Amino acid sequence: GAVVSQHPSRVxxxxxxxxxxxxxxxxxxxxxxxxxxxxxxxxxxxxxxSNEGSKATYEQGxxxxxxxxxHASLTLSTLTVTSAHPEDSSFYICSAYSGVARSYNEQFFGxxxxxTVL
Amino acid sequence: xxxxxxxxxxxxxxxxxNLVLNCSFTDSAIYNLQxxxxxxxxxxxxxxLIQSSQREQTSGRLNASLDKSSGRSxxxxxxxxxGDSATYLCAVGRSGNTGKLIFGQGTTxxxxx
Numbered sequence: 001g002a003v004v005s006q007h008p009s010r011v012x013x014x015x016x017x018x019x020x021x022x023x024x025x026x027x028x029x030x031x032x033x034x035x036x037x038x039x040x041x042x043x044x045x046x047x048x049x050s051n052e053g054s055k056a057t058y059e060q061g062x063x064x065x066x067x068x069x070x071h072a073s074l075t076l077s078t079l080t081v082t083s084a085h086p087e088d089s090s091f092y093i094c095s096a097y098s099g100v101a102r103s104y105n106e107q108f109f110g111x112x113x114x115x116t117v118l
Numbered sequence: 119x120x121x122x123x124x125x126x127x128x129x130x131x132x133x134x135x136n137l138v139l140n141c142s143f144t145d146s147a148i149y150n151l152q153x154x155x156x157x158x159x160x161x162x163x164x165x166x167l168i169q170s171s172q173r174e175q176t177s178g179r180l181n182a183s184l185d186k187s188s189g190r191s192x193x194x195x196x197x198x199x200x201g202d203s204a205t206y207l208c209a210v211g212r213s214g215n216t217g218k219l220i221f222g223q224g225t226t227x228x229x230x231x
Contacts, residue, residue, distance in 0.1 A: 006161075032217050043207065043221040044162075093161055097217040106152070107217060109162040 002028050004096045006110035013084055014118055021079045021113045023094030029074035030096035034107070035067070038091040050077045084117045091115075120145045122210050124222035131198055132230050139193040139225045141208030146186045149211035152219070153182050153193050156205045165206075166193070198229045 003026040013019050023033055032051050036044040048058045048069050056069035066088075068080040081088055091114055095107040121144045131137055141151070150169050154162040166175045166182040168191070174183040181194040195202060205226045209219040 034217065034219075043223045044209075044219075046218060046220075049216075049218065091159075095162075095219075106164055106167055107219065108164070109154075111161040112159075114159070 002026075002096070002106075002108040004030075004094065004108045004110040006092075006094055006113050008113060009111060010114045010116075012116045012118065015085050016083055019081045019084055019115060021081075021092055021094075021115075023077045023079070023096070023110050025075045025096040025108070028096070028098060030077075030098060031074065032097045033071060033077040034095045034097065035069060035077075035079050036093045036095070038093060038112075044093060047079075081115065084115070086117045089115055089117045120148075120210060120212065120220050122208060122220050122222040124206075124208055124225050126225060127223065128226045128228075130228040130230065133198060133200060135198050135229075136194070136196050137198055137227070139195070139206050139208075139227070141191040141193070141222055143189045143191075143210045143220075146189055147213040148186065149213050149216075151182075151184055151191050151211065152209045153180075153191075154207040154209060156207055156224070158205075162207065195227075198227075200229045200231045203227055203229050 005024045007022045035047045038044045047062045048056045050056045050069045050071040052071045058064045071077040093112040095109045097107045123142050125140045152167045153165045168184040179196040184191045205224045207224045208222040212218045
């Protein structure tokens with residue numbers, strides 16, 4: 001199966017700092033990547049859709065100036081949490097989606113990044 | 119607005135039992151439906167994907183069914199093992215092949231040896 005990596009796997013930062021999370025598709029080109037967040041004991045909530053070479057589209061209620069997304073290539077998307085606060089502490093997961101090359105249009109998920117803001 | 123519900127929220131069974139996890143969705147206009155497994159603190163592993171035109175998919179001891187008209191899917195696990203203990207998430211793909219998934223809350227399964 002396809003492999004998606006995330007870096008870092010865990011980050012602890014002070015309130016007010018910015019944190020960048022990388023999502024890479026290792027063995028296929030992802031036309032689209034998605035960013036989700038998951039609070040403890042809750043399900044995944046889609047934050048935004050990232051398409052290579054274009055601006056990300058954000059779900060309702062997600063602050064685009066707070067969560068900056070850059071999709072620089074077909075294998076890399078980054079999520080930057082700007083001026084992080086304790087309420088941003090969560091598990092952030094990305095997924096990569098081909099939409100064409102892969103049969104049945106499956107999404108492949110990264111291992112997640114645990115963000116803790118002190 | 120599409121809503122996905124999974125019942126039960128938690129399930130504990132002895133090893134060897136066959137079990138069924140349920141997923142329901144409110145809007146039948148879906149592109150596909152996926153079942154995922156999530157271990158604590160980890161990402162998601164795709165188990166089965168059913169296209170909207172299909173009725174079921176099988177992989178090893180797992181069988182997933184889809185009934186679009188009634189807005190239901192089931193994940194059947196045969197001969198459960200302690201290694202099957204995890205949270206199982208159902209996700210519905212929005213119509214139009216956008217790739218966007220709407221997740222249920224998950225069923226946390228514990229298989230006791």
